[in-house]
Amino acid sequence: MTIREIAGILDAKWLCCEEEADREVRYAFASDMMSDVLAHVGEDTMILTGLINSQSVRTAEMLDVPCLIFVRGKIPHKDAIQRAEMIGLPTLLTGCSMFESCGRLYAAGMGAFKLEEYNGEGGNDDD
Amino acid sequence: MMTIKETFPVTAGDMTCAGDVSARIKRQMKQVGVPAAVMRRVSVGTYEAEINLVIHSLGGQIDYEMTEEKITIRVVDNGPGIPDLKKAMTEGWSTASNEVRNMGFGAGMGLPNMKRNADEFQIESTVGVGTDITMVFNI
Ligand SMILES: Nc1ncnc2c1ncn2[C@@H]1O[C@H](COP(=O)(O)OP(=O)(O)O)[C@@H](O)[C@H]1O
Numbered sequence: 431m432t433i434r435e436i437a438g439i440l441d442a443k444w445l446c447c448e449e450e451a452d453r454e455v456r457y458a459f460a461s462d463m464m465s466d467v468l469a470h471v472g473e474d475t476m477i478l479t480g481l482i483n484s485q486s487v488r489t490a491e492m493l494d495v496p497c498l499i500f501v502r503g504k505i506p507h508k509d510a511i512q513r514a515e516m517i518g519l520p521t522l523l524t525g526c527s528m529f530e531s532c533g534r535l536y537a538a539g540m541g542a543f544k545l546e547e548y549n550g551e552g553g554n555d556d557d
Numbered sequence: 558m559m560t561i562k563e564t565f566p567v568t569a570g571d572m573t574c575a576g577d578v579s580a581r582i583k584r585q586m587k588q589v590g591v592p593a594a595v596m597r598r599v600s601v602g603t604y605e606a607e608i609n610l611v612i613h614s615l616g617g618q619i620d621y622e623m624t625e626e627k628i629t630i631r632v633v634d635n636g637p638g639i640p641d642l643k644k645a646m647t648e649g650w651s652t653a654s655n656e657v658r659n660m661g662f663g664a665g666m667g668l669p670n671m672k673r674n675a676d677e678f679q680i681e682s683t684v685g686v687g688t689d690i691t692m693v694f695n696i
């Protein structure tokens with residue numbers, strides 16, 4: 431689906447790069463821990479996070495993700511929005527909780543990025 | 558044959574700049590047209606290493622070398638070193654403070670992420686001296 435559709439589903443407000451609204455997003459990954467994002471996010475995957483400092487934008491930048499969504503209505507730090515603008519990363523803010531954001535997107539047909547099969551040991555992912 | 562080489566210092570404790578070196582390296586890769594999948598693996602490995610220098614070490618440096626075949630990232634710091642490497646390499650094991658966790662790091666996935674993304678991964682660490690990591694990525 432496009433970022434424009436995603437914005438509608440989440441009643442989200444654009445923080446920057448609205449001109450990229452027609453970009454396609456295939457998968458979503460949600461976490462407040464950036465190492466989990468770095469471990470699991472692949473191509474065409476957008477990030478949902480409650481982490482409002484600039485590390486969330488830097489993480490998105492490293493992975494070249496199509497879009498970044500801040501949840502729970504928490505307004506990101508100024509330097510985070512500035513960096514998103516600078517690198518041309520479509521960034522939105524929704525008042526929905528993480529749970530509700532994921533629920534709405536899942537119900538609308540958004541896919542989960544397939545994790546490697548759980549092997550019964552290690553890790554304590556909270557996504 | 559083309560070789561690009563550069564060294565970047567990384568300051569301990571400064572979370573606002575953490576990621577600057579990785580972003581610069583990524584920009585260089587983009588300029589010379591490194592394939593997106595390779596660029597992503599190098600970026601993830603370098604960023605995790607850079608964050609570790611900021612949150613766990615006393616400071617250090619990142620060396621970046623690119624040839625037509627491979628990209629080598631070497632990360633050397635000035636201590637304190639890692640007492641138990643096996644534990645440190647375990648997914649989920651972390652000594653990060655709550656402050657670091659609130660910044661989105663400290664999930665204990667950094668070293669495993671580096672290892673998973675690199676084609677070759679080497680780590681040596683001596684308590685009181687420092688940690689020395691080499692990651693090689695084939696293009
Ligand atoms: N450069 C370093 N200097 C000292 N200790 C380190 C360094 N890198 C990693 N460590 C130790 O190894 C642990 C695991 O590192 P990592 O896998 O990156 O997870 P995290 O950074 O989330 O704690 C850290 O919590 C820390 O105790």
Ligand SMILES: [Mg+2]
Pocket residue numbers: 605608609662663665666667668
């Ligand atoms: Mg780490």
